[in-house]
Amino acid sequence: MTDAERTPSELDQLLDRDPEETAEWAASLDAVARQAGPHRAAYLMRRTLEHAKPHRTRPPPAAGDGLRQHRPHRHRARLPR
Secondary structure, three states, X not given: OOOOOOOOOHHHHOOOOOHHHHHHXXXXXXXXXXXXXXXXXXXXXXXXXXXXXXXXXXOOOOHHHHHOOOOOHHHOOXXXX
């Protein structure tokens, strides 16, 4: 997929320190999706995220996430029913 074909994303607002590497990862994922199907590509993405956990690596937050409250459930106010 070329940059012209790509749908804009909230991630576009974050600095990409190595766009060439990013393009290589995207090309690899495109190849898997074409050759093995979207389910295999999705599995590999989930497996990669799981593999990253011990390294304390997380996907970057989306652009709007800074406004969200990240309090444990027990600290949230109850809404009336």
